[in-house]
Amino acid sequence: MIRAGIYGATGYTGLELVKILQRHPAADIAFVASRSQAGKTLRDLFPAAPALPLVAGPDAPLDSVDVVFLCLPHAAAAETALVALAAGKCVVDLSADFRLRDAASYAHWYNHTHPAPELLAEAVYGLTEVCRAELPGARLVANPGCYPTSVLLALRPLLCSAVPLAGPIIADSASGVSGAGRTPALTSHFVEVADNFSAYKIGRAHRHLPEMEQAIGDWRAGAPPLLFSPHLLPVPRGILSTIYVTLAADANEADLRALYAAAYDGEPFVEVLPPGETASLAHVTTTNRCAIGLTLVGRTLILTSAIDNLIKGAAGQAVQNMNAMYGLDETTGF
Amino acid sequence: MIRAGIYGATGYTGLELVKILQRHPAADIAFVASRSQAGKTLRDLFPAAPALPLVAGPDAPLDSVDVVFLCLPHAAAAETALVALAAGKCVVDLSADFRLRDAASYAHWYNHTHPAPELLAEAVYGLTEVCRAELPGARLVANPGCYPTSVLLALRPLLCSAVPLAGPIIADSASGVSGAGRTPALTSHFVEVADNFSAYKIGRAHRHLPEMEQAIGDWRAGAPPLLFSPHLLPVPRGILSTIYVTLAADANEADLRALYAAAYDGEPFVEVLPPGETASLAHVTTTNRCAIGLTLVGRTLILTSAIDNLIKGAAGQAVQNMNAMYGLDETTGF
């Protein structure tokens, strides 16, 4: 039995992680920790949650666990990771702290000196379908961001192919409101969001951009730059990315589909949709799956990619990573 | 031209008032005031609002207006009312400060000593259809609460009749989220409200209860007590109240309908629905109307009553009251 501790259990991602781990046949939750809500139970905060007692982070019984999940704000996550690793525990970090390998880029985008730059090289960027060979025995996994998961899974087979690209790559994405966290803010007020749809931080302004470009660069030297336009959807959860990639030469859709089939056939959590079908949130909500549609129009490949931001985009992929770290079937618990 | 000033213009009610007054052919907005947002414009706060400059309340040019609308928290409203009345201005107060005639009851329900108890006797409780005879020349109008407007307009013809009543009156109401104001809170967070429906402060716990019982008592000595169960709806705006009144003797629906027809025929903003039709938010949203349905089942009269909480339940009724105060047709501006 894998014994797991969760830091920052009182947000939407933490709750989702609790739900998944509670049903997981090979894992137990040893503790749930919260800075601000210690002394309460999770049930005090969520009407459908189990009544797990919340402990303060520093009081969490680290000795009792094998692995910790960090659902903390950036910087706080890295600091807790240092403590957990020093205690010999494995870490799956759901914050952004170990996603960028370059501490200077981290400092630029997160406006904070990295608390543990010495760990950046070791951290595995946990897009499970890509990194699974590195997971068994890994000490530190940087769980990908929600938008990057939807965009990168869709781009990967194309970028890893020899198909020549012309630039830029455009990812037009829309996310449900849980992606913004549970802390009340005007931007997540029901009256502001309902009946609305809005673009924000478009172009090259969102913190998930460097994370995506890092992976893109790993997969294809000299890849075109990425433009990323997030939008806020009036739904609780889910991300749909519609991605436009211009090819540098003529192609046919069947050949491109073959690339995707080769990459994803047999993947339990990635579904390449049949010709003519485009992705929607309904394909994936409340699951750990990613649905990917392909449509070639002239020389532009339009990819549609849907995930549940709280599951494949966060807690689900974290457990998928844990499964791979411990040699379990990745689908265990789902 | 009536010159109007608005205090507390940065909430949902204030914005609605600005929209109505801007279209009003016989009124002008002289100023919009805000404690916290002075120096900005209303357009900085709402993407569809006009760019009216916000002044701090104490800096508002009271001399330039005939009437002020108070969209302030309770207590703050009464304090501003004192200043405005002292300056010879008329006041339409959209807070709860002048709705209860009994200062002790106010202190009990609002947990605050009333700042201006000497004005309570003078204030007109502004359910326009009921109080319009008192409005011309009134100095101070207490605009009714949103829930009370929906419940009281539905109950009034019955309570003012001789039909004998038994047993508690039950008002089961549901409101859109704008009723909770624009200040961010977990209870108005999109993810908490969407896909949800919840009861709160049921029975005799909500502050609108004494306001409703005061009016009920005015209309019928010895009326049964009221039970009031508010619910939070996943919609931006609108209130639907389903009200159960048990009669003490047999009756027939046609006679009861005649009471309502007598009370409301010719009312521009009250629609008594035909037999078999029940009220819904769709009857009234974005209008100043109240739709009332009647269904007699055995000895229980089931009333359904719908309003837009921001219009007939707040800003719209405030302007309707202003119209009556100044001798205009009540429908002016709608």
Place this chain on the structure above:
Amino acid sequence: MIRAGIYGATGYTGLELVKILQRHPAADIAFVASRSQAGKTLRDLFPAAPALPLVAGPDAPLDSVDVVFLCLPHAAAAETALVALAAGKCVVDLSADFRLRDAASYAHWYNHTHPAPELLAEAVYGLTEVCRAELPGARLVANPGCYPTSVLLALRPLLCSAVPLAGPIIADSASGVSGAGRTPALTSHFVEVADNFSAYKIGRAHRHLPEMEQAIGDWRAGAPPLLFSPHLLPVPRGILSTIYVTLAADANEADLRALYAAAYDGEPFVEVLPPGETASLAHVTTTNRCAIGLTLVGRTLILTSAIDNLIKGAAGQAVQNMNAMYGLDETTGF
């Protein structure tokens, strides 16, 4: 392994049943049948469903199953039940066909002569918490309606007690749109439902009324009549019932709570909420649970009761019943 067949698998209830049974460790889906969609797969109809082939009802391999679930319209369900029972199969009927014991009442409310009145006496009314003693070995279970499940679980401990009641009982309920089925209709059109809230068939007009009164009468001779006011909520799923029961004598809430504790302590799917807490959809959505709140105000007990209409109100309770029929722990598969 229990082998199950599902008739009428292409509605929301059928899909939910497929999802539950697919995760069920002691049951297998042997077939899914559909009158209108035979030849397609379930995945053709729902983007997240498994690709189970749909067969026409008459072509379904009845021999291969132990139990059938009927998610069919009334009358069609009874006709299929006759066939299945004749073949020696157990039947869990999610339609209304076997809920009313009185064929004349059925004919009145469903406007149709009952196709199999000889089975009415045998059918077990499957409110699991109440009927579980009758389930092992039962051939025919009438799965309760969604509204009745929410109302009856809340009323049962009170009705089965000696606490004297004065009438009537008022159940003010609100349901998500999936309760109306998947067939397109103006009343379930997104634009008509979103931002709206409406009452319909209030008083004594809804088909679930006789079903509820039948159970109430079983539990308390001479119980007061029921008034039932359903409302349509702009949410996909969930039912919240706010129920008002007037007591004939003074009582205290602690004594009433003791009745509910005695009735439901240890129940895996019924949660009696602590004092001061009222039920909401968020307590139960996507679960097989029923959350019940109690608030005594004067002599009126206000019960709030929430379920997921598709799970505890339909497919979940059906599987809970199947579990009990076959001697499994009722929680198996959840």
Place this chain on the structure above:
Amino acid sequence: MIRAGIYGATGYTGLELVKILQRHPAADIAFVASRSQAGKTLRDLFPAAPALPLVAGPDAPLDSVDVVFLCLPHAAAAETALVALAAGKCVVDLSADFRLRDAASYAHWYNHTHPAPELLAEAVYGLTEVCRAELPGARLVANPGCYPTSVLLALRPLLCSAVPLAGPIIADSASGVSGAGRTPALTSHFVEVADNFSAYKIGRAHRHLPEMEQAIGDWRAGAPPLLFSPHLLPVPRGILSTIYVTLAADANEADLRALYAAAYDGEPFVEVLPPGETASLAHVTTTNRCAIGLTLVGRTLILTSAIDNLIKGAAGQAVQNMNAMYGLDETTGF
């Protein structure tokens, strides 16, 4: 007073037109017609509509009007236009029948031989800000599609400039459900749309594509092709288009903004947003306005453009066109 008749008044666009014309100080509604609902009133179909009697189209008193608005399906609209023009009436057609100047293209996209190709040359494509010089005295106005209005207003200043473009132009758009009409369909069922977001007919598959490319071609010879990806939003109304235009040479945002200011300064219904602000539905819902944001990122200009699909995208622009046809200020009635 302009006397107006409305054909096809029972859809969402027709209702919106009725609302606008009822408030219009210089227009009267002479009749509302419906093929399927003749004999009813509009109030029978919409709970907040006025009780205007619906006549069958052939029975409509054409003699009594100056102008007719056609809210009919394509082909039916052209046939009615022929009748109205023969009677000497002006026509504002809200269908697609007169938008494409090429009858062959119409036949291809609408799968129907054009009923009145001889009128195509005369019809004014009614994007008011562009065509207003042609409107006084026009007999036949083809009101633009909703998506095209949002996309074309955003593209026009750039396309009419000398700024060189590289291709393709990508318009990623999202629309509320009222754009799909009021006829019930699974794709507009509340449960299918709520909590969902989906792409459909992406690339070069939607009927609004040729309409947009026709205008683009008029404004810029040799313009790049358009890719258009519509999405369905879980909101009743509103369109947001995020548009990517790659420039063929470096540019700076200030120069591009100057183009937009020159094009739209003084326009009552077009708002070019300040630097850093992107468009949202909240900028425009329930208004006749279009809000346009500009963000230059490298050589890609990202335009965000929002309209209310039922108003600026349909009924509102139709009245704006009528105003211009009759020499009224375009803002009359808004």
